[in-house]
Amino acid sequence: MDFFEIDGSYGEGGGQILRSAISLSCITQKPIQINNIRAKRKTPGLSAQHLTSIRILAKICNAEVHGLEIGSTCIKFVPGLIQDQKIIENVGTAGSISLISQVLIPVVSLSRKNLELKIIGGTDVSWSPTIDYTKIVLQEAYSRFGISFSLDVERRGYYPKGNGIVNLNVLPTKKLSTISFTKRETREADIHCTYSKIPSNIIETEVKKISKNLEKANFVTQLKIRNEDAFDKGASILISSKDAKSIIGIDGLLNVKNFKFSDISKSFIECNLGIDSHLADMIVIPAALVDGISVFRVNSITKHLETNLYVTSKITGCKYGIGRIDGGFEIRVEGASGSRI
Structure with a gap:
């Protein structure tokens, strides 16, 4: 079997490249191999949070996965048929529910499936968007593309115990639209x-x-x-x-x-332009898969955004450009809608 290989040490060399690559593997149905996972982090390899994300995605699309264990620096992911799912998952730590949700939402919605997920973990933890950011900001941005999800917080989960409880419901996309x-x-x-x-x-x-x-x-x-x-x-x-x-x-x-x-x-x-710098990297995947050109402006370009644009273009074939404007940058992404199943 031919695998599309991704170097996990590219760009910021963290979890972002892993999350994006696995998500796009599910959406495009391309088998993928990721090497040097989180190579630039103090503790390289998969963490519990990454394992949970990949494990849920594997269930959703009946994937075959090799190397799925704590500390693994290489995994192979072979996606299968994506199905509607009702799932209960426990991260087992205060690992970020928001980051896990970022992986799941576009995969399920763009594949025109449903997901009901109850997940236990961290809702408001360091190095991650808060759950309110996901519920309010990301939800609004995704809705402009045509991606719908609802999120209900039963209990907050802070570091170190976590144990927050979130119910996530993802709906099928009816029509994907460009954004500006x-x-x-x-x-x-x-x-x-x-x-x-x-x-x-x-x-x-x-x-x-x-x-x-x-x-x-x-x-x-x-x-x-x-x-x-x-x-x-x-x-x-x-x-x-x-x-x-x-x-x-x-x-x-x-x-x-x-x-x-x-x-x-x-x-x-x-932050007076179109979106904040964190939202910028979160909307790259839907922008890469819609028929047409999406435009967004940010005050600064982050390593996460650079990494996501690079990986997404490699896997989907979308085209993108970054130009300087007064006070920031304009990013244009021409989607490759044909790469979506």
């Missing part, structure tokens, strides 16, 4: 904050500081603060905005040692 995200026009910003086992006055003080900073920059803010129980103490915050030409979200976690949020308001204010 060029410049933020709205001056409205929503602030979502959830916390557990921390005095409410501390949280309210921190959130109001961020809100005042936004108001000084002429944003009208709406605050939503919720106490949601978890096994560990913790808190997360998300500032988001959306209009016809932009979707932007900046999130962060509370430092539980000094009970402070970092000042994410500055990052939100400066």
Whole structure:
């Protein structure tokens, strides 16, 4: 059998290239071999979070997988027929449910299937989008493409115990559309904050500081603060905005040692183009598979985005270009809709 080989050390050399390659293997039905997995990380190879993502995808598309174990630096993935599924999974750690969801949603929806997933793990953890970012920002961006999913949080899961519970329901895409995200026009910003086992006055003080900073920059803010129980103490915050030409979200976690949020308001204010830099790499896969050209503008190009554009173009045959504009960059992706099953 011929395998499409990917060097996992390319670009940022982390989990992003693994997630994208396996997702695209399922969507395009191309057997894939990934070498040098997470070669540039302090602890190379597969982690529990990656195992869970691949294991669920293997169930969904009846795949044959070789090398699926903790620490493995090479796997072979042979996708089979994708089916509707109802699944319960436990990451077993505080591994990010958001990152796992990013892998599953486009695969299931673009393959015109259904998924009902109950997953246990981390909802708001370091080096990952918060679950509110996934529920609010990613959901809105995907809906513009025609990808639909719903996400319900039964329980929050912070580091180190995790044990958050999320119910994810992915629906089949009826029609995939191109997108254009060029410049933020709205001056409205929503602030979502959830916390557990921390005095409410501390949280309210921190959130109001961020809100005042936004108001000084002429944003009208709406605050939503919720106490949601978890096994560990913790808190997360998300500032988001959306209009016809932009979707932007900046999130962060509370430092539980000094009970402070970092000042994410500055990052939100400066993020004035079409999308935030994290969302940029998340929308590459659907942009690569739609019939037509999608356009989005960002203030900066991340290693994750560069890596995703490279890997996605290699597997799907899509074309892309990056050009400088005032204050940032414009990315154009011409989809290869014929590579989708």
